[in-house]
Amino acid sequence: MKHLLLACLLPMTLTAQTMQQLTEQLGKTVLYGDIALSPDGEQVAWVQSTAASTSKQTFVRETSGNAPAILIKIPISGERTDFDPAWAPDSKTLAVFSGAGEGAQRQLWSVKADGSDPKKLTNLNGYAARPRWSHDGKQIAFLYIEGASGGGPLTAAPTTTGVIDTAIHNQRIAVLDVANGQLRQVSPGNLHIYDYDWSPDDKTFVTTAAPGPGDNNWWIAQIYTIDVTNGNATSIHKPSLQVAVPRWSPDGKSIAFIEGLMSDEGFHGGDLFTISASGADVQNRTNGRKSSVSSLFWLTQDRILFTEIVGGGGAISELNIDNNSVRTIWKGAEALHAFGNFPDFAISKDGKFAAAERSTFETPPEIWVGPIGEWRQLTNSNSALSATWGKAESIEWANEGFNIQGWLLTPSGSREPGKKHPMVVLIHGGPSSAVTPDWPAGFGMSRAIIAALSARGYYVLMPNPRGSYGQGEEFTRANVKDFGAGDLRDILAGVDAAIKKYPIDPARLGVTGWSYGGYMTMWSVTQTNRFHAAVAGAGIANWQSYYGQNLIGQWMIPFFGASVYDDPAVYEKSSPIHFIKNVKTPTLVIVGERDAECPAPQSYEFWHALKTLGVPTQLIIYPGEGHLFIKPEHQADRLDQTIGWFDKYLK
Numbered sequence: 001m002k003h004l005l006l007a008c009l010l011p012m013t014l015t016a017q018t019m020q021q022l023t024e025q026l027g028k029t030v031l032y033g034d035i036a037l038s039p040d041g042e043q044v045a046w047v048q049s050t051a052a053s054t055s056k057q058t059f060v061r062e063t064s065g066n067a068p069a070i071l072i073k074i075p076i077s078g079e080r081t082d083f084d085p086a087w088a089p090d091s092k093t094l095a096v097f098s099g100a101g102e103g104a105q106r107q108l109w110s111v112k113a114d115g116s117d118p119k120k121l122t123n124l125n126g127y128a129a130r131p132r133w134s135h136d137g138k139q140i141a142f143l144y145i146e147g148a149s150g151g152g153p154l155t156a157a158p159t160t161t162g163v164i165d166t167a168i169h170n171q172r173i174a175v176l177d178v179a180n181g182q183l184r185q186v187s188p189g190n191l192h193i194y195d196y197d198w199s200p201d202d203k204t205f206v207t208t209a210a211p212g213p214g215d216n217n218w219w220i221a222q223i224y225t226i227d228v229t230n231g232n233a234t235s236i237h238k239p240s241l242q243v244a245v246p247r248w249s250p251d252g253k254s255i256a257f258i259e260g261l262m263s264d265e266g267f268h269g270g271d272l273f274t275i276s277a278s279g280a281d282v283q284n285r286t287n288g289r290k291s292s293v294s295s296l297f298w299l300t301q302d303r304i305l306f307t308e309i310v311g312g313g314g315a316i317s318e319l320n321i322d323n324n325s326v327r328t329i330w331k332g333a334e335a336l337h338a339f340g341n342f343p344d345f346a347i348s349k350d351g352k353f354a355a356a357e358r359s360t361f362e363t364p365p366e367i368w369v370g371p372i373g374e375w376r377q378l379t380n381s382n383s384a385l386s387a388t389w390g391k392a393e394s395i396e397w398a399n400e401g402f403n404i405q406g407w408l409l410t411p412s413g414s415r416e417p418g419k420k421h422p423m424v425v426l427i428h429g430g431p432s433s434a435v436t437p438d439w440p441a442g443f444g445m446s447r448a449i450i451a452a453l454s455a456r457g458y459y460v461l462m463p464n465p466r467g468s469y470g471q472g473e474e475f476t477r478a479n480v481k482d483f484g485a486g487d488l489r490d491i492l493a494g495v496d497a498a499i500k501k502y503p504i505d506p507a508r509l510g511v512t513g514w515s516y517g518g519y520m521t522m523w524s525v526t527q528t529n530r531f532h533a534a535v536a537g538a539g540i541a542n543w544q545s546y547y548g549q550n551l552i553g554q555w556m557i558p559f560f561g562a563s564v565y566d567d568p569a570v571y572e573k574s575s576p577i578h579f580i581k582n583v584k585t586p587t588l589v590i591v592g593e594r595d596a597e598c599p600a601p602q603s604y605e606f607w608h609a610l611k612t613l614g615v616p617t618q619l620i621i622y623p624g625e626g627h628l629f630i631k632p633e634h635q636a637d638r639l640d641q642t643i644g645w646f647d648k649y650l651k
Contacts, residue, residue: 019643022388022455023636026448027052029441030381032357032367034084035338037063037346038091041353043113044346044369044378045072045085045094051441052632054102058082060094060115061378063355063369069379072115074098086131086140095121095131095140102630108142108176121176122183127151128174130195134202137178141205143193144174144185152265153215153552154341156626157596168212173205175228187226188233194218194265195245195339196226199252203228206246206255206277215596218242218265219554223257225277236279241558244268245339247298253277256304258293259284261477261558263432263516266341268294269469269476272306272319285319286326292434292469292476294337299351305329307337307345309434309469311405312394316372330373333394334360335436347372359439361392361409361450388412389454392437395461397497399490402475406463406494407435408502409454415503422508422650423459425495425531426450427524429515431467431487431559432476446514446629452643458510458650461498465490481561483543483574484523491520492528507532508650512642514538515598515627519576522606525587526579533649534587535642538598538627541606542578543571551596580609586616588645590638592625618645 027050034047044063049056057080061069074080076098083097083106092113097106108122108131121140122128127150131142143150148169149158173187173196187193187207192214196207205226210217223237223246236255237243242262246255255277260270269292272285286293291308298304304319314335317328336345336356344357354372359365364382368375390410397404411421426449428435440447450460464470465487467479479487499506510533513521518539525534540546547553547564557563564571572578587610591603600621607619620641622634629635 019452019640022452023448023639024052025385025388026441026451027632027636029364029385029439031441032365032379033342033344035344035346035355035357035367036085036087036094037348037353037355037369038087038113039089039349040091041348041350043087043091044355044367045087045096046357046367047082047085048381054081054630054632055079056081056083058085058094058096058098060113061367063353063378070115072096072111072118074109074111074118076100084130086133088133089135089137095133097128097131097142108140110178121178121181126169127171132196132198134198135200136202139202140176140178141173141186141196141198142176143171143196145169145171146185150214152341153596154266154626154628155596156592156594156624156630157551158594170212171214173207173226186228186231188231191224191233192217194221197247199248200250201252204252204277206248207233208243208246208257209233213551215265216552216554219262219552219558223255223275236277237275237282241270244270245296247296248277249274249298250301256285256296256298258296260292260473261432261480263430263555263559267430267433268337268340269309269432269434271473272296272304274321285321285324288472289326290472290475291315292472294335294469295339295343295345297338297347297351303351305347305351307335309335309436311470312407312434312436312464314436333437334358335434360437361407361440362387364439364441387451389440389451395494395498395501397494399493400486402466402478402490403471404463404465404490404494405470406461407437408498409450409460409462410502411457411459412455413457418503420503420505420508421457421459422510422646423461423495423498423504424453424510424512424646424650425461425463425491427463427491427511427513427517427520428468429513429517430469431479431483431516432469433516434464434469435462446635448635448639449512449642452639453646456643456647458646459498459502459504461494463491463494465494480559481570483559484520484527484576485574488520488524488527491524492530495530506530510534510646510650512537512646518598521587522576523574525585526576526582529582529584531585533646534585535590535645536587536603536606537590537638538592538595539576539589539603539606540598541576541602541609543575544568545605546599546602547571549599549601577605577609580606581613583610583613583615586645586649588641589617589619590641591619591621592627592629593621593623594625595627597627616649
């Protein structure tokens with residue numbers, strides 16, 4: 001495979017053949033996204049694709065019986081890309097966005113519950129997403145950026161020229177009258193709307209919103225109510241941290257939401273709060289709970305159902321509003337969530353029936369349905385797939401008063417007695433995130449690296465150090481103004497714990513990660529020589545220069561306490577470039593050309609320094625890609641180059 005920038009060819013050796021076979025296997029994985037369960041629980045819809053394709057199509061299937069899934073009919077020629085199916089309140093109609101291929105203009109369509117009778121509802125010009133029906137079924141609201149693209153900071157940043165300050169296109173709430181096709185934008189033009197919910201009487205929206213630019217200001221969003229008739233917006237809550245998933249109570253008098261320290265839009269975690277519709281009586285309903293709430297449903301006046309990340313797994317729990325008690329309904333070594341990025345869970349209107357896309361490190365994804373915790377497998381599209389890598393084991397260790405959890409993937413195949421294996425530490429992004437079990441083919445194939453390393457004879461350690469979700473807000477906030485210090489000590493303590501328990505060669509350790517994990521990789525090789533190979537993906541070399549380069553600078557204030565202009569020292573002390581002369585570790589640096597979150601100049605700066613200092617290094621910049629790689633050929637090549645680098649220096 002030919003590289004476009006600063007790359008060398010990987011010869012078609014056994015290594016390349018093995019990686020090609022693994023990539024082909026994972027590429028065949030059927031992925032189920034945007035799970036939508038009808039309000040009556042009798043039909044489930046999802047957007048289906050494969051890991052190696054950009055085509056996405058919506059299927060519908062009854063939750064009872066064994067009738068096959070139905071591909072909904074939308075008369076679009078060529079490759080179809082569907083998004084965000086949403087059921088009408090009567091469960092008889094499905095609305096879905098669809099376009100002719102990746103990046104094409106989306107339009108809203110409706111179909112009957114059996115997938116027939118498609119009707120085009122809109123003639124939009126711009127980005128649109130997240131349709132939601134009004135309770136009376138007469139209107140559909142959705143997020144809309146008229147005349148401009150969107151999709152959030154994970155996507156490739158557009159080329160920007162001219163007077164920059166005027167190039168702000170706020171995402172607004174548009175409301176479609178289903179009967180006459182009339183479309184009007186309801187929310188004010190000076191607010192960027194991130195999430196919203198209809199009030200029970202369909203007269204008011206509750207939203208999380210901030211003035212634009214939207215990608216940058218999610219971290220300072222407030223909770224607003226917006227009058228559907230006149231568009232007047234009222235801020236009812238200015239949080240100290242980040243807020244997400246605002247939802248009305250059934251009587252319309254209160255609102256529930258998640259608030260906490262969050263580093264990425266769409267990847268939610270924090271405590272569950274309630275507030276009156278007027279903005280009074282703010283209450284933290286899960287204060288001190290050792291978990292991170294990720295999504296919620298206000299089902300009855302005294303009952304909120306919520307998903308949460310717990311350690312390296314997940315749970316579904318129920319809050320009793322009257323006495324503020326929590327009952328866990330289901331808990332497992334997987335994490336489910338609704339709303340935000342890559343939702344995989346939905347419930348019926350009464351909360352008694354659920355649908356979920358479930359998978360583990362060893363089990364490929366399928367759709368499951370049924371009462372929560374009593375699911376039955378509905379689909380069987382991936383039955384021919386089996387893991388060709390090792391087994392995943394939860395591992396725990398203590399460090400500096402914290403109990404740390406992580407996942408360890410063992411090498412595939414039988415292990416010879418007395419033989420020690422290399423190990424690669426994979427550090428997750430965020431930092432407000434967590435590694436939870438998942439089949440390694442989704443999220444742009446970014447997790448395929450763990451399967452590939454295991455198949456090549458490596459142990460893979462995936463730690464959840466301080467700063468991660470899963471152990472409560474105190475734990476998530478434990479790396480504030482301390483990037484790279486305590487979290488690296490937690491990771492190194494995990495390396496020691498793994499070496500003590502498993503046949504791992506301490507002289508053949510590697511480290512890798514993407515985004516915050518890419519930064520931690522750059523940081524690790526400046527702080528220790530324990531790692532003998534490193535692959536830094538979309539990393540950050542210099543927090544001071546990064547502050548002025550990225551398009552999401554507001555995220556840094558909650559983590560560093562002040563801007564770089566007000567407190568440059570707190571940024572400098574955590575910058576890998578400040579310690580660059582310590583590096584001896586051969587380091588491969590990878591980034592997307594148009595990454596808005598971790599811009600390519602950061603990777604160039606780190607690579608340039610290593611090259612100047614004579615440290616073995618290589619830089620690969622993938623053309624047209626953002627923070628999340630979209631093109632399958634780039635995903636596969638990134639995997640090949642990563643494995644080739646570790647094989648070169650650790651085998």
